[in-house]
Amino acid sequence: MGSDSVRGVGRRRLLGWGGWGGLAVVGGAQSAGARTAHAAAAATGPRAIPRDTRPGGAYDRYLAKLAAEDRFSGVVLLSHRGRTVLSRSYGMADKEKGIRNHEGTAFNLSSAGKPFGAVAVLQLAQRGRLRLSDTVGTHLTGFPESIADKVTIHHLLSGISGLDTPEEDLQRVFRSREEVREFYEKWARQAKPVGPPGTPTDHAGAEVAIPALIVEAVTGMTYWDYVEEHIFKRCGMTGTAFFTRPQWLTDPHIAHSYMRQADGSRVDAVRNLDKGSPDPLQLGKNPARSYIDFPGDGGFATAPDLVRFAHALGDGTVLDRPYAELLTAAKIPLAPQGGGGLRAHRTTPADAAFTTYMMPVSLIDGQWLNGRAGVNPGSLASWNIYPDSGWVGVVLGNHDDAPFQEIIEQEMNAVLGKT
Incomplete structure (x- = not known):
C-alpha cells in the first residue's frame, strides 16, 4: 500500500493522528482528556499556535482584505487539537433576504464531498459486507465484461480504473430525487475503458458514481440516505446534508451560490x-x-461540521482506526504540477504527493496534509487535515472570483509557520 516510511506514519496515526484521540468535538463541552491535551499543547511553546493563524495574524488580515475588495464571501475556520483558533464570516448568504454568512451557514461542497463516498465503502468493508478487491460485477449487473470482471472497488476509489464517462447533462433541470437517481445510474453504465485497470483517471465520473451504486446495492438504501445516517449523523454534523433545491431556496442557513456572468454581474444560481x-x-x-x-458532489456542509468530520476520522468514530488509515494511505504518486481534479488545490510545493481514496495527500515540510477541495459555479469548498500537528483548516465560499488556490496556500503557510 505504501513505503515503509508511509507505514511508519500510519502506526503513529493509529495512536491518535497527531494527538487527536479523546478530544472534544468542536462546539461541544471539553472532556478531561481534551483539557489535558490542550494544556500539553500550550506547554510546547509559541510554535504550537503559529502567530499567523491567530486573530489579527497574517492569514486573518489577508482574508479581511479579500472581503473588503469583494473578492471573498464565505466562512473560514482554523482548529487546533479540537479548539477553534480562528473563525471568520464574510458577505451574504442570501442577498435578497438580507441574510449574512455565519459559522452555522452551510455551503455547497462540490467535489470536496467525494471522500464521503470512500468512507461509506470502507464502513461496509470493515463490516465484511464487501471487499476492496471485489470487481464491479460482484455487486452490480449490466456492465460489460471489461468493467464487470476487471475493475475493482480499489481501482475506483484510487482513481485508477481506466474508465471514462460521457459529460453530464449540464442543461437539464431535475425535479426529484428519483429523477436524479435514475440519471446517475444510467450515466455510470455509459462508462467505457480508455485504458486497462491501473490507468489514472482522476476520480472522475464513473469512479464516483459506481461506488455509490455499490453502496446502494449492498445496503438497500439510497447513497444520500446512507451517508446522512452513517456518516453525517454519526459525526454529529447537524448542519450538513444533501439538501434539495426547494430547501436551498427557502432554508436561511444554506448559502446561495452567486455566479459571475459574462456582463460582470453576479446572479443567484438557485x-x-x-x-x-x-x-x-x-x-x-x-x-x-x-x-x-450527485454522489460526485457532497451536498452542503458547515465549517464546524467539517472539523467534526476530520476529528471523527482520527478518533475511530466514523471508521475503525485501521480503515481510517487505509482511507488516507498514500497510493499513486501525483505529478508535481497539475491542473484540475485532485491536484487543483495542491500548488504549494510538496516533498511528495499521492492519491488516496477519493482525495490527495501531500508531504509538505515533513508534515502530512490530507484534504479535498471542490469548485462549482458560485461556490468553493476546502477542508485540510494536518494530522501530525492536529490542525484542521476549512474554507467555504459562495461567490465566484475568489483566489481559491491562493487562499488555501495562505492557510497552509500560516499553519506550517512559513509566512
Whole structure:
C-alpha cells in the first residue's frame, strides 16, 4: 500500500493522528482528556499556535482584505487539537433576504464531498459486507465484461480504473430525487475503458458514481440516505446534508451560490436556473439545476461540521482506526504540477504527493496534509487535515472570483509557520 516510511506514519496515526484521540468535538463541552491535551499543547511553546493563524495574524488580515475588495464571501475556520483558533464570516448568504454568512451557514461542497463516498465503502468493508478487491460485477449487473470482471472497488476509489464517462447533462433541470437517481445510474453504465485497470483517471465520473451504486446495492438504501445516517449523523454534523433545491431556496442557513456572468454581474444560481457559468472549465453549468447533488458532489456542509468530520476520522468514530488509515494511505504518486481534479488545490510545493481514496495527500515540510477541495459555479469548498500537528483548516465560499488556490496556500503557510 505504501513505503515503509508511509507505514511508519500510519502506526503513529493509529495512536491518535497527531494527538487527536479523546478530544472534544468542536462546539461541544471539553472532556478531561481534551483539557489535558490542550494544556500539553500550550506547554510546547509559541510554535504550537503559529502567530499567523491567530486573530489579527497574517492569514486573518489577508482574508479581511479579500472581503473588503469583494473578492471573498464565505466562512473560514482554523482548529487546533479540537479548539477553534480562528473563525471568520464574510458577505451574504442570501442577498435578497438580507441574510449574512455565519459559522452555522452551510455551503455547497462540490467535489470536496467525494471522500464521503470512500468512507461509506470502507464502513461496509470493515463490516465484511464487501471487499476492496471485489470487481464491479460482484455487486452490480449490466456492465460489460471489461468493467464487470476487471475493475475493482480499489481501482475506483484510487482513481485508477481506466474508465471514462460521457459529460453530464449540464442543461437539464431535475425535479426529484428519483429523477436524479435514475440519471446517475444510467450515466455510470455509459462508462467505457480508455485504458486497462491501473490507468489514472482522476476520480472522475464513473469512479464516483459506481461506488455509490455499490453502496446502494449492498445496503438497500439510497447513497444520500446512507451517508446522512452513517456518516453525517454519526459525526454529529447537524448542519450538513444533501439538501434539495426547494430547501436551498427557502432554508436561511444554506448559502446561495452567486455566479459571475459574462456582463460582470453576479446572479443567484438557485433563483436563476436559466443562467449558467461562462467559465470555460464549467461552461453553462448551474449547480442548482440538480434537484439534489450527485454522489460526485457532497451536498452542503458547515465549517464546524467539517472539523467534526476530520476529528471523527482520527478518533475511530466514523471508521475503525485501521480503515481510517487505509482511507488516507498514500497510493499513486501525483505529478508535481497539475491542473484540475485532485491536484487543483495542491500548488504549494510538496516533498511528495499521492492519491488516496477519493482525495490527495501531500508531504509538505515533513508534515502530512490530507484534504479535498471542490469548485462549482458560485461556490468553493476546502477542508485540510494536518494530522501530525492536529490542525484542521476549512474554507467555504459562495461567490465566484475568489483566489481559491491562493487562499488555501495562505492557510497552509500560516499553519506550517512559513509566512
